[in-house]
Amino acid sequence: MVRFGKKLQAHQVEGWHCYYIDYKMMKKKVNLFARSLRDYPSERRHILKEFSRILDDQIEKTVLFMLEQQGHLASRIEKLGEERASLQDAPEISRVCVLCEKYREVGWDLLKLIKFVDINAIGIRKILKKFDKRIGYGFTDYYVRTRSNHPYSQLQQVFKHVGIGAVVGAISRNLVELQHRQGSYLSIYDQPSVITKEPVIESIEAAVDKITHTTSLIEFVGTHALIIQEEIPALEEEQVEDKEYHLQSLLLNLVNAFLYMVNTYIVVPTADDYAISLGAAATVCGVIIGSMAVAQVFSSVYFSAWSNKSYYQPLIFSSIVLLIGNLLYACAFDLDSITILLIGRLLCGLGSARAVNRRYISDCVPLKNRMQASASFVSASALGMACGPALAGLLQTNFKFYIFSINQNTSPGWVMGFTWLIYLVWLLISFKEPVREPEVPHRGESSDVVSILNIENGNAQPLLQTDLEEIQEAEDDDLDVNVSEKSAEESRKPATSFRSAYRLLTPSVKVQLLIYFMLKYAMEILLAESSVVTSYYFNWTTSHIAIFLSLLGITVLPVNIAIGSYIGNIFEDRQILLASQITLLIGILMSFNITVTYTIPQYVISALITFISAEVLEGVNLSLLSQVMSSRLARGTFNGGLLSTEAGTLAxxxxxxxxxxVGYLGESMLLNITLIPSFLICIISIIATFFTYNSMY
Incomplete structure (x- = not known):
């Protein structure tokens, strides 16, 4: 992988080199300041002031050049406007075509400017992160707070540039009117539905959306999968993304994700009744539901590692284990064994192949289709979450089939077992294992093998003694230390353990993982205890509980549409992140039973507020995580998706x-006491968000 500094240089526009931020110089300054601070700790204040001045100068240089270029583009558009005015009376087709081409040339030059701004914005983020990491001080928080909120903010010009939008509008309007209206009809402002299919306009809009983090619904939903992309895409000659992928194999992965979520939530409405029928307390439903999550903590790791070598084999294993697990869950009733029931649910958790589903999309789907595939993965999971309780509500039967009891408690196991059997047959017939690229040996493999490969490739060179700690801290383009190419490459490889992955997390990312833990905890409390709480307070039947949970699940996609298409493009992610945490806290507070009579409206409204707030929070949190998490966590076994999955599963x-x-204290105590941890964790996450707010930039 090309180091960030080299990538930045490779993507620079010819002739503009001196106007980019001097990333290499600032990186050297950071290393120099870090060494100076170790020797002279009292110099911290001077170092902060000096680096602030250096960064201010670099940003000012970039912003002034950007404004100068915007002026040139505006001047060219003004001259083209005069030329266009001369065509109003007697437009000639040939002159119109020439004028359209000139507008396109302005558009392509504007695209260069947008990419110029994008590269500099990425460089600023990375150098701020590097400074925090090396100096051990929350400089990013201070710098963003003081620079972004100032009325003369130049930092805002880089991240929230308004002038570019005006230039895009001018080019779009003139091209549409020249091509379709020839100046005699309404403009794009009068008819917003009128759009131009010009490639240059589409490229400009995509580039502007990227730098301003404007998202479409597909992009917003797709980021829920937390498939992390490189900050700077590979150069055209480096890209090998045009390879074909097997559509039916992708479909099988999506169906696996859907069925697993159905399997997870289909038992929720009946888990308490099943526990009682086997002689246990109703609150043992927590163990019944949670045992699947316990096993998933471990299955996520070994499935993620297994997917480094194969996708077909782990999917086969997953289907067989889920088939057996569901059959055991169903047979536990006739065997009158809570142990068999729990073993069945544990096996279902051990069959969780969501890590494989995610890795298949990340590794095998071309870049141009990856976001749509990621959105499909998230949508399939959300649909499964809604269908699970609904299906349980429909399975209200009670009869014997030979020696097997088919009732509302066992039906989920029989139905899911049969479904996984059909899926297994489909998988055996239709899945196609993708061809893998030859792997380069990693650290830990035989040094003889590495040496032979180096000699064969002409790469043999002496290894220099280096500071191991500095190498381990290196990220993508990290420290400018005196290391060999091989050592530098080692420092940019994927994380090889949870510990090494944890070292790549910045404070803001750690807070976002805490938020993810918190929202999953609050959602699980709401969903898992719903059958016990509603039965105790309202005497709801299984059908009532199933309808209630299904209605909650159905809200997922409308909420994502609202955030991804509208709200997310009006407010910053970090603003929505904080607001949704506060709303979630309100929902939790409203859920407490502090009156003599606990009413259905109070429970339903508080549950809707809690669930919807958690859904909004999950979407925005993962969207933000996909932007700020280290690109080294995009690959390997211990990737960003695995970290988020583990955080949610542990919750x-x-x-x-x-x-x-809490069930041992009685059902009357269940609601209030289980809400207390949710309340406390939510408050902690809000406080932590305030402390890292300006780092989520």
Whole structure:
């Protein structure tokens, strides 16, 4: 992988080199300041002031050049406007075509300017992150707070440039009117539905959306999968993304994700009744539901590692284990064994192949189709979450088939077992294992093999002694230390353990993972104890609970549409992040039973506020995570998707364990006591967000 500094240089527009931020110089300054601070700790204040001045100068240089170029583009458009005015009376087709081509040339030059701004914005983010990491001080928080909120902010010009939008509008309007209206009809402002299919306009809009983090619904939903992209895309000659992929194999991965979520939530409405029928307390439903999450903590790791070598084999294994697990869950009723039931649910958790589903999309789907595939993965999961309880509500049967009991408690196991059997047959017939690229040996493999490969490739060179700690801290283009190419390459490889992955997390990313833990905990408390709480307070039947949970699940996609298409393009991600946490806290507070009579409206409204707030929070949090998490966590076993999955799964385990533990105090105490941890964790996450707010930039 090309180092960031080299990528930045390779993507620079010819003739504009001196106007980019001097990333290499600033990186050297950071290393120099870090060494100076180790020797002279009292110099911290001077170092902060000096680096602030250096960065201010670099940003000012970039912003002034950007404004100068915008002026040149505006001047060219003004001259073209005069030329266009001369065509109003007697437009000639040939002159119109020439004028359209001139507008396109302005558009392509504007695209160069947008990419210029984008590269500099990425460089600023990375140098701020590097400074925080090397100096051990929250400089980013200070710098963004003081620069972005100032009325003369130049930092805002880089990240929130308004002038570019006006230039895009001018080019679009004139091209549309020249091509379709010839100046005698309404403009694009009068008829917003009128758009131009010009490639240059589409490229400009995509570039502007990227730099301003404007998202479409597909992009917003797709980021929920947390498939991390490189900050700077590979050069055209480096891209090998045009390879074909097997559509039916992708479909099988999406169906696997859907069925697994159905399998997870289909037992929620009946888990308490099943526990009672086997002689256990109703609150043991927490263990029944949570045992699947316990096993998923481990399955996520080995499936992620397995997917480094194969996708077909782990999917086969997953289907077989889920088939067996569901059959055991169903047979537990006739065997009168809570142990068999729990073993069945544990096996279902061990069959969780979501890490494989995510890795297949990341590794095998071309870049141009990856966001749509990611959005499909998230949508399939959300649909499964809604369909699970709904299906349980429909399975209200009670009869014997030979020696097997088919009732509302066992039907979910029989139905899902049969479904996984059909899926397994489809998988065996239709899945196609993709061809893998030859792997380069990683650290830890035989040094003889590495040496032979180096000699064969002409790469043999002596290894220099280096500071191991500095190499381990290196990220993409990190420290400018005196290391060999091989050592530098080692420092940019994917994380090889949870510990090394944790070292790549910045404070803001750690807070976002805490937020993810918090929202999953709150959602699991709400969903897992719903059957017990509603039965105790309102005497709801299984059908009532199934309808209630299905309605909650159905809100997922409308919420994503609202955030991804509208709200997310009006407010910053970090603003929505904070607001949704506060709303979630309000929902939790409203859920407490502090009156003599606990009413259905109070429960339903508070549950809707809690669930919808958590959904908004999850979408925005993962969208933000996909932007700020290290690109080294895009690859390998211990990737960003695995970290988020583990955080969410641990939250579910903790929540289900809480429900079961509190159950010993009685059902009357269940609601209030289980809400207390949700309330406290939510407050902690809000405070942590305030402390890292300006780092989420």
């Amino acid at each position: 579910r385990v903790a929540a289900d364990g809480t429900i079961t533990a």
